Each structure stands twice: as C-alpha cells, then as structure tokens.
Amino acid sequence: MDSINPHSGQTIATYEPYDDARVDHLITAADTAFHAWRTTPFAERARLMRAAGAVLRARQDELAILMADEMGKVLKDGLAEIGKCADCCDFYAVNAEQFLSNQVVATDAAKSYVAFDPLGVILAVMPWNFPFWQVFRFAAPSLMAGNVGLLKHASNVCGCALAIQEIFEEAGFPRHVFTTLLVEGSRVEPVIRHPLVRAVTLTGSTPAGKSVAGIAGSELKKSVLELGGSDAYIVLEDADLALAVTACVKSRLVNGGQSCIAAKRFIVVRPLIAEFTRRYVEQFKKVRFGDPKDVASDMGPMARADLRDQIHEQVQQSVAQGALLLTGGAIPDQPGAYYPPTVLAGVKPGMRAFDDEIFGPVASIIEATDEADAIALANRSVFGLGSAVFTADKDRADRVARQIEAGSVFINGLVKSDVRLPFGGIKQSGYGRELSSYGIQEFVNIKTVFHAAAPK
Numbered sequence: 001m002d003s004i005n006p007h008s009g010q011t012i013a014t015y016e017p018y019d020d021a022r023v024d025h026l027i028t029a030a031d032t033a034f035h036a037w038r039t040t041p042f043a044e045r046a047r048l049m050r051a052a053g054a055v056l057r058a059r060q061d062e063l064a065i066l067m068a069d070e071m072g073k074v075l076k077d078g079l080a081e082i083g084k085c086a087d088c089c090d091f092y093a094v095n096a097e098q099f100l101s102n103q104v105v106a107t108d109a110a111k112s113y114v115a116f117d118p119l120g121v122i123l124a125v126m127p128w129n130f131p132f133w134q135v136f137r138f139a140a141p142s143l144m145a146g147n148v149g150l151l152k153h154a155s156n157v158c159g160c161a162l163a164i165q166e167i168f169e170e171a172g173f174p175r176h177v178f179t180t181l182l183v184e185g186s187r188v189e190p191v192i193r194h195p196l197v198r199a200v201t202l203t204g205s206t207p208a209g210k211s212v213a214g215i216a217g218s219e220l221k222k223s224v225l226e227l228g229g230s231d232a233y234i235v236l237e238d239a240d241l242a243l244a245v246t247a248c249v250k251s252r253l254v255n256g257g258q259s260c261i262a263a264k265r266f267i268v269v270r271p272l273i274a275e276f277t278r279r280y281v282e283q284f285k286k287v288r289f290g291d292p293k294d295v296a297s298d299m300g301p302m303a304r305a306d307l308r309d310q311i312h313e314q315v316q317q318s319v320a321q322g323a324l325l326l327t328g329g330a331i332p333d334q335p336g337a338y339y340p341p342t343v344l345a346g347v348k349p350g351m352r353a354f355d356d357e358i359f360g361p362v363a364s365i366i367e368a369t370d371e372a373d374a375i376a377l378a379n380r381s382v383f384g385l386g387s388a389v390f391t392a393d394k395d396r397a398d399r400v401a402r403q404i405e406a407g408s409v410f411i412n413g414l415v416k417s418d419v420r421l422p423f424g425g426i427k428q429s430g431y432g433r434e435l436s437s438y439g440i441q442e443f444v445n446i447k448t449v450f451h452a453a454a455p456k
C-alpha cells in the first residue's frame with residue numbers, strides 16, 4: 001500500500017498489508033480488550049480521552065505535515081483539523097457519561113429504566129479526505145461508550161492510520177482498545193463477517209457504502225453510513241448577495257473541494273443569477289493553488305491523480321451535455337494532481353455536474369425561477385447530506401429548510417459539522433448519525449431493565 005505525495009507524485013512510503021492471520025489475531029485481541037474496557041469506569045475512560053486530545057495538540061504540527069504529504073491538505077487546514085479532533089475528545093470526555101446514563105421510565109414496574117451497554121468490537125472504514133477528523137468523530141464516542149475500535153483507513157493514508165493508533169497508545173489507552181488494520185478495501189468483507197466484529201461504520205463513497213451495508217445486512221450487523229453528497233445552496237432574491245457569494249465560494253473550496261459537505265450545486269433565483277455568477281467567477285479566479293506546505297497556497301492538489309482525472313472527465317462530459325465553462329476546466333501543465341477552481345453555469349438535471357457528486361473544486365450554477373422551483377431542484381438529487389439557504393427572512397428560511405431533503409440545513413452560512421449537533425444524511429448519502437448524543441447512541445445496546453412489582 002503506497003503513500004504517494006500528490007504534490008510531487010513521489011512515493012513517500014510503502015506499507016505491507018497485514019496478512020489474514022495477523023488480522024484475525026488483532027480482532028481476537030480487540031475482543032479480549034473489550035471485556036476489560038467495558039467495565040472501566042467513565043471517569044477513567046474520560047481521563048484517557050482527554051489525554052488523547054492533549055497528545056493531538058502536542059503533535060499538531062507533525063500531523064498536519066503528514067496530511068499535507070499523504071493527501072495534499074494545506075497546513076492551516078491540517079492544524080484546524082487536529083484541533084477539532086482534540087475538541088471532540090474533550091467533548092465526549094465531558095459528556096459521554098451523561099449521554100449514556102440510565103433513563104428511568106415510569107411503568108407498572110417497581111422500577112424500570114433504559115440502559116446503554118456497549119456492543120463490542122466496531123469496525124470503522126474511513127476515507128482519506130479528513131484522515132484524522134473522520135476517525136476521531138467515530139472513535140471518541142465509541143470508546144467512551146465502552147466499545148473498542150478497529151480502523152480500516154483509506155489505502156493512500158496508511159501513515160495517518162498508524163499515527164492514530166499511536167496517539168491512543170501514547171495517551172495511555174490499554175492495548176487493543178483501538179487498533180489500525182492495514183488492509184485494502186477488497187479485504188474488508190471477511191472483517192465484517194468475523195463473528196467477533198459486532199457492527200461497522202463506513203464514511204466514503206456511495207458504492208462502497210452499498211457494498212459494506214450489503215455484507216453487514218447479510219450478517220444482521222448494525223451499520224452506519226456517511227456517504228457522498230451533492231449539497232445544494234439556495235440563494236433567494238432577498239438574500240444578502242455579498243454574504244451568499246462569499247459563503248458559496250468558501251464552501252465549495254473546503255479541503256480543495258474534497259469534502260462531503262462542500263457545497264456543490266448553487267441554485268440561484270433568476271433575478272440574482274447574473275450578478276451572483278459574475279461575482280462568483282471573480283472570487284474563484286483569485287484562489288491560489290499550489291504546494292500544500294507553502295503558506296501562500298489556498299488550496300493544494302487533489303489527493304490522488306486518478307481522482308483528479310475523474311473530476312476532469314465529469315467536467316468535460318458536463319460541458320458536452322451543454323454546461324458553460326466560465327473558468328478553469330483544464331489540467332494545469334505542472335507535476336502533481338492539481339485541478340483548478342472551475343465554474344460551470346447553465347447546469348441542469350441530467351448533466352453530470354447536476355446528478356453526480358463532483359469531489360473537487362468544481363461549482364455548478366443552476367438557475368431557478370422562484371422559491372418553489374429552487375426547492376424542487378435541490379431535492380432532485382439522489383443525495384441528501386447538507387444544504388444551505390440564503391434569505392433575509394427568518395420565517396421563510398425555516399419554511400424552506402423544512403422542505404429540503406437533507407440531514408442538515410444551514411441558513412445564511414456554510415454547512416459544517418459541530419460536535420454538539422448530529423451529523424449525517426438521508427437517501428444515498430447514508431443513514432445513522434455521528435456526533436452529539438445521537439452519535440454515541442448508534443453503537444450501544446439500548447437495553448430495557450424491568451423490576452417486576454411484588455404481587456399484591
């Protein structure tokens with residue numbers, strides 16, 4: 001498994017995948033660790049989780065460089081990601097016990113309550129785009145709930161995958177409470193089917209999600225899926241246009257456009273579309289892309305050359321289908337997996353720029369006749385992850401928000417994940433929730449305990 005620096009194209013490390021015997025041994029060791037970990041008091045789990053946060057903060061510079069080298073994230077974004085992971089550790093250290101405390105329910109029993117027991121070994125299949133954040137937002141709640149974690153990370157970020165196990169060990173977690181498995185995607189199936197693996201979560205593309213969910217379903221194991229998106233940002237005629245354009249540009253370029261909740265479709269009502277498009281293109285043209293370790297770069301390369309080529313193909317086909325290319329759209333003549341910020345206008349349903357998820361810095365501008373048309377266009381997608389609405393009218397914003405088929409709707413701002421709020425999607429963006437109290441309850445046995453009343 002090779003780590004290839006997408007800026008230089010050079011192979012920076014090669015990792016030997018773990019063989020089947022080693023994988024089996026690690027799963028068994030994880031299950032053994034679970035039996036001690038599940039009875040470890042919350043206060044001790046919280047102490048260790050805070051320590052993991054402290055290790056992350058102490059190692060933030062080195063970890064940001066690792067991400068820049070393995071998948072091209074610019075350093076300032078890498079530092080912010082590590083800070084967010086540390087905050088997530090602290091959040092669950094503080095709140096997990098309360099989120100999972102017994103809930104007494106008045107019934108005809110002498111006493112009845114709901115308890116939340118851990119399930120055991122949970123497998124996490126994770127993507128490269130936020131190589132630390134995606135993992136910590138699974139691991140912090142799962143370990144605090146008393147589960148143990150197995151990580152199968154994306155094959156191009158093995159260095160990050162191993163660093164995460166090291167962080168938990170350095171923080172003092174017992175061995176095998178968190179284990180990285182270096183295996184390719186094609187070898188996930190036997191891990192899901194392993195009798196000691198109780199559940200699986202996958203963050204990644206919709207095809208990978210369908211495959212993992214199918215295998216988990218055939219074993220009757222719980223799954224959570226955080227998949228792709230084609231988030232719609234609706235700009236209504238009473239919007240603050242300057243604010244809307246800035247937010248729409250920023251959201252499309254988060255992580256070089258390689259974010260599940262990056263805005264992808266900009267649905268603008270007719271009276272504003274000409275001015276919105278003019279300002280949008282102007283701002284896109286100013287974006288500097290280059291070496292992710294150069295502080296002058298706003299954006300690095302795409303994570304892999306094959307992914308960059310896929311983006312280019314989607315753009316070219318969209319143009320062939322009638323979209324107007326306003327800027328970008330050509331692979332730059334330089335080494336590395338670079339793709340320029342690209343704007344497509346006149347995008348309509350049936351074009352790839354409307355129907356697909358484009359996982360890179362490509363904006364699709366779509367015209368709507370009015371509010372109802374904008375909502376219909378937003379919902380005309382197989383995905384349902386995030387969405388945003390720009391309007392000066394708060395009541396109108398709430399009314400529109402409730403009609404959008406998505407896991408979150410943000411008003412007059414960018415869609416983002418916040419550890420205090422549930423995160424996830426509907427339709428082909430997946431199911432289940434991460435973060436907040438909802439996230440920690442995904443991988444627990446919600447158990448009824450009932451003390452029968454003494455006979456009268």
Ligand code: NAP
Binds near residue numbers: 156
């Ligand atoms: P990906 O190709 O689906 O890979 C994600 C993970 O799944 C990797 O570890 C990959 O392993 C593994 N995998 C791929 N195919 C598999 C299969 N058939 N069975 C089991 N495992 C499989 O996605 P990606 O390119 O890394 O990430 C980009 C996608 O993730 C985008 O669609 C994005 O929207 C989505 N995403 C969603 C969220 C969310 O919260 N909803 C967050 C971030 C990203 P290998 O690397 O070994 O192939």
